[in-house]
Amino acid sequence: MEIDDNKDNGETEEIISDLVSVDCNLSTGPGSLGPSLSNHLAPDPAGPLVNTTNVMLKAPTNSNPPSDTMAAPVPGAEAAPVPGAEAAPVPGAEAAPVPGAEAAPVPGAEAAPVPVPGAPVPVPRGPLFGAVGATVPGPETQGPQTAPVQMEKETDESSKTECQTNIGGQPEIIPEEPPGENEQDDSGEFVVTMLARGKLQEQGVGVTGGSSPLSAPSEGPSSHRDEDVTAESWRQHRKHVFVLSEAGKPIYSRYGSEEALSSTMGVMMALVSFVQSSDNTIRSVYSDGRTVVFMQKGPLVLVSVSSSRQSEQQLRGELLYVYYQIISMLTQASIARIFKNKKNYDLRRLLAGSEKILDGLLNLVDSDPSFLLAAVHCLPLASSLRDSLSQILQKAITPNLVFSILIANNQLLTIVQEKTVIEDTRLEPADVHLLLNLIGASSAFQAGEIWTPICLPLFNPDCYFYAYISYLDPPECTVCLLLLSTDKEAFYAVADCKRRIEEAMLAQSSLSLIAKARCYSVSQVGVSDLRHFMYKPFDIPDHHKQLTQFTSPEMEAPYSTDEERMRLLDLYRYMHSRIHSTSRPLKLIYHVAEKETMLAWITSKFELYTCFSPLVTKACAINAITKLLRWIKKEEDRLFIRYPPKYSTTPNPSKSSRKSDQQDSIDNGFMSLL
Amino acid sequence: MPEFSKMRKPDVKIVILGDMNVGKTSLLHRYTERKFKDTVSTVGGAFFLKQWGPYNISIWDTAGREQFHGLGSMYCRGAAAVILTYDLTNWHSLAELEERFLSLTDTANHDCIYAIVGNKADLTGNQAQQVAGQDGPTEDQGEGGGVNPPSACPTPPASPVLLSRVTLNKQVSREDAVSLYGRILRYKGMDESNCLPADKMCFETSAKTGYNVDALFETLFDMVLPSILRNRTEREQSPTVDLEDHKETGKRTRARCC
Known part of the structure; x- marks a missing residue:
């Protein structure tokens, strides 16, 4: 275990020297x-x-x-x-x-x-x-x-x-x-x-370079x-x-x-x-x-x-x-x-x-740190509620349906996958991120039901899925249903699945339960001096077929402004770059920054980034991490989608549906453009 | 519950086509939500159900982007009416209708109704609008081609733009739209004398002010009524067995028995 104990007050210096060191390594390559x-x-x-x-x-x-x-x-x-x-x-x-x-x-x-x-x-x-x-x-x-x-x-x-x-x-x-x-x-x-x-x-x-490096996020989506x-x-x-x-x-x-x-x-x-x-x-x-x-x-x-x-x-x-x-x-x-x-x-x-x-x-x-960690953030939910939602999705199926995804406020509630598909390959976090971004970037989705071709590049970069997107709680539009089919013509069949899901959720009053679900506060962990953390486990059951996830509490004071939040994310990015450095990867970093103390740790079972108040001691931080890991273990069922349910919708195995996909992508009109 | 889903089965399909940024989503939004707001570029197609009296009318608001061109024929399959939308201030958008979108309508019903809609009328004559507003709207009535008088619209109708006072912004004249309508009928192999006259099927609207929007949709809804009725009778006479229908009748008879 290598401990990088750089307690210099200026991170700037350290980073710059870092870059240089990377370059030196490159230039001295074989x-x-x-x-x-x-x-x-x-x-x-x-x-x-x-x-x-x-x-x-x-x-x-x-x-x-x-x-x-x-x-x-x-x-x-x-x-x-x-x-x-x-x-x-x-x-x-x-x-x-x-x-x-x-x-x-x-x-x-x-x-x-x-x-x-x-x-x-x-x-x-x-x-x-x-x-x-x-x-x-x-x-x-x-x-x-x-x-x-x-x-x-x-x-x-x-x-x-x-x-x-x-x-x-x-x-x-x-x-x-x-x-x-x-x-x-x-x-x-x-x-x-x-x-x-x-x-x-x-x-x-x-x-x-007198500019503030923190100008981008606060500007919003203006033109x-x-x-x-x-x-x-x-x-x-x-x-x-x-x-x-x-x-x-x-x-x-x-x-x-x-x-x-x-x-x-x-x-x-x-x-x-x-x-x-x-x-x-x-x-x-x-x-x-x-x-x-x-x-x-x-x-x-x-x-x-x-x-x-x-x-x-x-x-x-x-x-x-x-x-x-x-x-x-x-x-x-x-x-x-x-x-x-x-x-x-x-x-x-x-x-x-x-x-x-x-x-x-x-x-x-x-x-959003999901991109940095290449993992999906799911909304903490009582496992019984998550299971009941999964069951609702599991029942509302139609031929050629491959993924049913329920999202609340851009966070995953549950995801149900077609059996043969999941045997073939797994849904990559990046593909989920792209789907979530598509939903987030298009407010037009809030009215009506959308049917659109979309390719999941890591699943198959050359084929289209057809995505059905509809909000379940208009006009608030927080809970979104996403159904992916391989059949271009399946809109009405898939829309019917949505009606069934809607009815079932109404019967179980799932929507009001989802509305109560909140991301958690770091204070719930009960570890003093711990301000924030990101935990990405590698040891999920079925881990070969499981979607990579991470959990993280809400960013609270002092990280309540956009600038401060960005600053914390930048610190995380820095820690991440040290851990994943190509030239000198580290397992454990204890880093004293100007306004906080960071500790990042990667093992074969998880990747963890923590942020403490500045006065914490190293022993104290290690102790806190032990407590934190214990808490996460206890809450595991609530924090993660543990056992992703599956269904079977394709009478023929996925091979045939893949083929039809291929045809779809070909007759999708691109040839006509040329 | 089955009644619920049954009730929402659409009777007829209307598709809105047109180049990107002509205001397809805004038109529909103005009609359904009674307001104008900034929209983002539509992805794929959006499906809406509109209750029109006892009937359910499904409206497909499609993406104008070339990226989604391939889906067009799917949206148009079995459509009873197609709203071909262009931007009055952009001549290219009218040309695109013929070049890019007309062929998509091949999968529509053989007796499909075509409406040519020039949107963004507010941009073509702000001045004219204000003047007309002061003069009183009477002189404008005949021109808009609306079947329903504007008084029937819940939206306060803005004054239409007079052809005689067209400002520089306007790139597409009404004659262009009318002649496009003629070409569409010829493309479809329809006899012009048997079809709805171009006068009635060419609209100029403004999603922003609401001008002529209700007239457009309501005129079309009235026009597809025969199609709705035919669909209904066809469905009743259809030799295929509708399981849901069967369930329902079963329930009803049971209810009567008890």
């Missing part, structure tokens, strides 16, 4: 600088090396201070990549490369947005490699600390999936450029610096679409999320309109394809106060620009949620198909109207 650099300079056409890149951005902001000229466009970075991005995916443009013309001023930008593996793009390659060679100054010419842009690479076999570009198919392109030559160095550096600067300026990276992207306030957002297509077309931005950001996204895509062109994958960029994380999923590129001091791993997880939410609306198969047929398709056409759902997801990700 075969780090030497092989990957040579790979850059003279790419081996036969051997597609798998590389991952972390870029440290520190110096550029100093050498070229962005200052107040931020609104003024940086000629090279802003203007150049966009036409390239627009034109590149058009087949005609690829077939007729303009020889040499674009090479001189902005080689990287011109060539970069052509991420077409195996496509005949011989000409832009030349200058691109020139730029690469130049921008990665050899260790002999410039030390890593003084380089304006330092790219750190490691050969990472485990991340093979991240590797996108394979130049093995183009053996004829062998760039002839002198490695490490000074002139080239300069121009190349210029390019990357400009790219980086353009990006930094648009992101607000490197801007003096961020109309925001002025050149304004200071836009840059100050705690966390930006961008989604773009491989062609550099904007798909989604959390703040500001996508149109206004098309040049920013062009730069992002330029960065991605720039690194990609040398068999590498850009993963993150660290700068003062901001972390930029890149993730490519199929034809989509997701970028998070965050000043939240979360770990890269956590930010990546959040981007994954955004990706899943998009998949849940369109399915992975149809996105792949769309972009296969038309590289520069504007996906906003299909996602129009869904921005609120993505906005809602990102707000939830920031404010």
Whole structure:
């Protein structure tokens, strides 16, 4: 058991040093600088090396201070990549490369947005490699600390999936450029610096960090679409999320309109394809106060620009949620198909109207620890009541019904699953989160009965379920019934299930009992000095088939304001990042923060995060945790869904229903769009 | 209990179609809840049951987003009336009706009624509205095409917008809608002389002010009545055995016996 006993008063320091230490670990990975650099300079056409890149951005902001000229466009970075991005995916443009013309001023930008593996793009390659060679100054010419842009690479076999570009198919392109030559160095550096600067300026990276990092959650769902992207306030957002297509077309931005950001996204895509062109994958960029994380999923590129001091791993997880939410609306198969047929398709056409759902997801990700823990929070309920609700759901079934879920105030009451389905696979917390977000983000559900296709990306990313959503207690609309069927036409049959559930609940007056159910207060635990905790057990019965859950009391004073709540969540995120650190994972952390003392503990049976008043001693805290664990054990039946009930609705096993699913997703009209 | 569910079985189906952001949900919301509120983009389709006298009318409020295009034909199956909605201030939304939504109605009843509704009338003539309000509403009556006089509406009817005073906002003229109606009938292979005249089937509404909304829905409800009655008689003569019906009659006879 390793105890991290860092009692320094400034968490800031600790975190920063942490980031550095992570980077050091990466850069000292096996075969780090030497092989990957040579790979850059003279790419081996036969051997597609798998590389991952972390870029440290520190110096550029100093050498070229962005200052107040931020609104003024940086000629090279802003203007150049966009036409390239627009034109590149058009087949005609690829077939007729303009020889040499674009090479001189902005080689990287011109060539970069052509991420077409195996496509005949011989000409832009030349200058691109020139730029690469130049921008990665050899260790002999410039030390890593003084380089304006330092790219750190490691050969990472485990991340093979991240590797996108394979130049093995183009053996004829062998760039002839002198490695490490000074002139080239300069121009190349210029390019990357400009790219980086353009990006930094648009992101607000490197801007003096006097902003409150706690601005995002309190702003609510006001219309961020109309925001002025050149304004200071836009840059100050705690966390930006961008989604773009491989062609550099904007798909989604959390703040500001996508149109206004098309040049920013062009730069992002330029960065991605720039690194990609040398068999590498850009993963993150660290700068003062901001972390930029890149993730490519199929034809989509997701970028998070965050000043939240979360770990890269956590930010990546959040981007994954955004990706899943998009998949849940369109399915992975149809996105792949769309972009296969038309590289520069504007996906906003299909996602129009869904921005609120993505906005809602990102707000939830920031404010709800379920996402961090990858577990579902269920409402504490007397087990007898939960059982009776489950039985009601269990009885109201119809063919092809696979999941019946009852939700109150965005918390799970109970979930009943089709037998064959649960044997096949289990419902992942992420899928439940997406469903809950869908319900929460659409107030339109409060009237009428909704019938909508939805894909559960972790269950099956290529198929649709059909979700029936209806509130059981209009007009309050707190108790929501969600029924998932595999049959597109089953609306009336499923709606009839709802009537039966409604009647049964009326007969047992379940609604009034549910209305009495409350989340609990930490005072009920009876442990003094304990302010808050999150407990995620791994040892639930049937654990292989069980939904991962966690329990947590309400956040009470001093965590009663949005700012304080966010601060506590940030502390939890920090503890979580330490526990799940890839380089130095910890089992137990005792962390004295400014206003509270945190203790996090992970064992094979549970993961626990606790928050104590600041004056608690270590022995005292350990003692309190023992009491807390005892209390949780006692209350287990109330806090968790213990034995998820099942029903059987499909006469034929799930195989056949899966097949019909597949057909549904195909005839869902996407082909007609193309 | 069975009576309860029986009672809610819809007699007839009406579907609202149209591009996103034309105000489909708002129209329905105005009619059912008597108020206008900001709505969020509909997901999939929303099913509502409306009591109309002794009849149950089901209304499908569909999502206009392309994302849900594939579901359209399912919503339209067996529909007795389709409300094709466009935005008066957006010419594209009218064009979309023909391009994207008309084909979805292939699964509707063969004698399905089509209404063309231009929403957001309030945006096309705020000025005109105010002027008309001062002048008195009499001159506006004939134009709106409402079968029920506005006095019958529980909502205070806002003054309709006069064609002659159309402001710049308006992108779709009534003639465009009328000619679209003609094309729809031709697409369906219907004889125009046997069908309801375009005059009666093209509406301009405002979900925000409530103008013409009640007239739209109530006119349609009246028009689908024959369809309702036919459905009912068909159901009675249907050779298939309805188990619930059987149960009920059984109960009733027992009740009579006792």
